[in-house]
Amino acid sequence: MTNIKIIALGGVRENGKNFYIVEVGKAIYILDAGLKYPENEQLGVDVVIPNLDYVFENKKRVKGIFLTHGHADAIGALPYLLEEVKAPVFGSELTIALAKLVVKANDATKKFNNFHIVDSDTEIEFGKNTISFFKTTHSIPESLGIVIGTSKGNIVYTGDFKFDQAASELYQTDFARLAEIGSEGVLALLSDSANAESNFQIASEAEVGDEINNVIADWEGRIIVAAVASNLARIQQVFDAAEKHGRRVVLTGFDAENIVRTALDLKKLSLSDKKLLIKPKEMDRFDDSELIILETGRMGEPINGLRKMSTGRHRYVQIKDGDLIYIITTPSIASEAIVARVENLIYKAGGVVQSITKNLRVSGHANGRDLQLMINLMKPKYLFPIQGEYRELAAHAGLAQEIGMFPENIYIMKRGDVMVLQKDRFLKEGTVPANDVLLDGNAIGDVGNIVMRDRKVLSEDGIFIVVITVNKREKKIVSKAKVNTRGFVYVKKSRDILIDSADLVNETVEKYLAKDSFEWGELKSSIRDAVSRFLFEQTKRRPAVLPVVMEVRS
Numbered sequence: 001m002t003n004i005k006i007i008a009l010g011g012v013r014e015n016g017k018n019f020y021i022v023e024v025g026k027a028i029y030i031l032d033a034g035l036k037y038p039e040n041e042q043l044g045v046d047v048v049i050p051n052l053d054y055v056f057e058n059k060k061r062v063k064g065i066f067l068t069h070g071h072a073d074a075i076g077a078l079p080y081l082l083e084e085v086k087a088p089v090f091g092s093e094l095t096i097a098l099a100k101l102v103v104k105a106n107d108a109t110k111k112f113n114n115f116h117i118v119d120s121d122t123e124i125e126f127g128k129n130t131i132s133f134f135k136t137t138h139s140i141p142e143s144l145g146i147v148i149g150t151s152k153g154n155i156v157y158t159g160d161f162k163f164d165q166a167a168s169e170l171y172q173t174d175f176a177r178l179a180e181i182g183s184e185g186v187l188a189l190l191s192d193s194a195n196a197e198s199n200f201q202i203a204s205e206a207e208v209g210d211e212i213n214n215v216i217a218d219w220e221g222r223i224i225v226a227a228v229a230s231n232l233a234r235i236q237q238v239f240d241a242a243e244k245h246g247r248r249v250v251l252t253g254f255d256a257e258n259i260v261r262t263a264l265d266l267k268k269l270s271l272s273d274k275k276l277l278i279k280p281k282e283m284d285r286f287d288d289s290e291l292i293i294l295e296t297g298r299m300g301e302p303i304n305g306l307r308k309m310s311t312g313r314h315r316y317v318q319i320k321d322g323d324l325i326y327i328i329t330t331p332s333i334a335s336e337a338i339v340a341r342v343e344n345l346i347y348k349a350g351g352v353v354q355s356i357t358k359n360l361r362v363s364g365h366a367n368g369r370d371l372q373l374m375i376n377l378m379k380p381k382y383l384f385p386i387q388g389e390y391r392e393l394a395a396h397a398g399l400a401q402e403i404g405m406f407p408e409n410i411y412i413m414k415r416g417d418v419m420v421l422q423k424d425r426f427l428k429e430g431t432v433p434a435n436d437v438l439l440d441g442n443a444i445g446d447v448g449n450i451v452m453r454d455r456k457v458l459s460e461d462g463i464f465i466v467v468i469t470v471n472k473r474e475k476k477i478v479s480k481a482k483v484n485t486r487g488f489v490y491v492k493k494s495r496d497i498l499i500d501s502a503d504l505v506n507e508t509v510e511k512y513l514a515k516d517s518f519e520w521g522e523l524k525s526s527i528r529d530a531v532s533r534f535l536f537e538q539t540k541r542r543p544a545v546l547p548v549v550m551e552v553r554s
Helices: 053-057 078-082 093-104 175-184 205-218 232-244 254-265 280-285 303-310 333-348 368-378 390-402 449-461 495-513 520-539
Strands: 004-010 019-024 027-031 047-050 062-066 089-091 115-117 123-126 129-135 144-150 153-157 186-192 223-226 248-251 291-295 324-327 352-355 380-386 417-422 425-431 436-440 443-447 463-471 476-486 544-551
Touching: 004 047, 004 053, 004 186, 004 380, 019 144, 019 153, 027 129, 062 123, 078 093, 089 093, 093 115, 093 254, 129 175, 153 175, 175 186, 175 368, 186 368, 205 232, 205 324, 223 303, 232 248, 232 254, 232 291, 248 254, 248 280, 291 303, 303 333, 333 352, 368 380, 368 390, 380 390, 463 495, 463 520, 476 495, 495 520, 520 544
Parallel strands: 027 062, 062 089, 089 115, 153 186, 186 380, 223 291, 223 324, 248 291, 324 352, 463 544
Antiparallel strands: 004 019, 004 417, 019 027, 047 436, 123 129, 129 144, 144 153, 417 425, 436 443, 463 476
8 A cells, every 4th residue: 555644844734944845655745845935033034944853864765856836935945955865956946946046045055956847747766656747827927836646546736726718828827737637537636725714715826917007197207116036927027017107117026037047048027128227326317207216225125115114224225205106916814013113214214115015815815715716626625725724724624624524534634644544534643843944144053942032032132241250169259240131221221220230149149158068050040130129129121141250361
């Protein structure tokens, strides 16, 4: 009997970080290798990737890495995966081009070149298993779903998708192919759930294009468009409107420059006149009415870039009276408060804010009715809702039951659950490590819960530093305690607290030196505990207390 396992290292009970493993016998197939951007409380963290220990331990069994599209939630963790797993990478032409940009930007993987371009007609045989693909609609061209053909039936991974009857050729879904896959027999469907709670009709890309065109046509001054760099559908619509209304487009983000140039080279973006794009240093040659500034920000996230523009800290642009800031990305629920604060700053700077979501319901993900249509086309025996918070996965499960799926055939996984096919159902058989791995700068894995806790304390209550010098042999204080603080209290108005704290440290150290035993860690702990209690009694705050005990030898 063929042993089939399905594991999610990311992408379930969270948004982003798609990383799914399908095991058929001894072969491992990896579906997407994504990251996600940090939550507000993850201070200083650049990106979050899955724990890859299980994959690394079984790297010799990995037959291939299959990518559905070129967004960071599908390709962002690829460099960290390829540092140890040298398996071939498969994806559409654009997806592979964007994956190469990500991989070659990492020193450890820049020489990796085992990439393979596939399309909806490609079939790849791995022993008795066959991998094939189907075209889907998303906010980036050439998105693909993945089919793993096994002796027990097809295992289908949709990737991020929606249905749009008005989609252009590069974005069209192949409905006939979906029906064909369903007729072959689908054992398990791993399906996008990010918009499962909504049953409202999503605006077609044609409607979105008309809306963007109308907004740009109606504004007389400078327009700053906030978009995600990899949302090429939106960027194409901005280009089309700019051409129509005689405006030049300025790309301010490094990611936008790389992604747009790559897409243009591959003819996945089109420009009738390449002079439409200008460099930031060329803006002064044009009137405000001739400019559209396309802001994508660092790693493709534009909101922080708008904040810098509104406070005069942006490298190229400062918002001024008469500017329209047009937000054509849909912020997540978690970032709505941040967006509101940035909008307030924009208005203070003299700009006006307009969002595409004011008049249209926009999403790159299928709504509830589309998800039901996908299930009806595929006719899966088992459903695994993926890509979404728990409430979205549960909503997807409810939608499946509405159209006749039995609840016992629907599995809402946790990250790391090992789901194994046993006769007539999947059963959980243990777990694998699937915690978040936080990346800060070049460091991987050295930013854990303790570091995050310390950063939170420092951000809320500051730091309190105590320095004292002792002679261990003679058991006496050589230089009395000196204290300093940052982010805790205003020093000039709190001198009494500082003086009393220093006296307390001297007293604590003298008592400890009077003991028979001596251990540096124990002495520092005594200082930390005494000072922490005193400061909380005086201020009701808990700064990070850092004792520095120096030794002078006779």
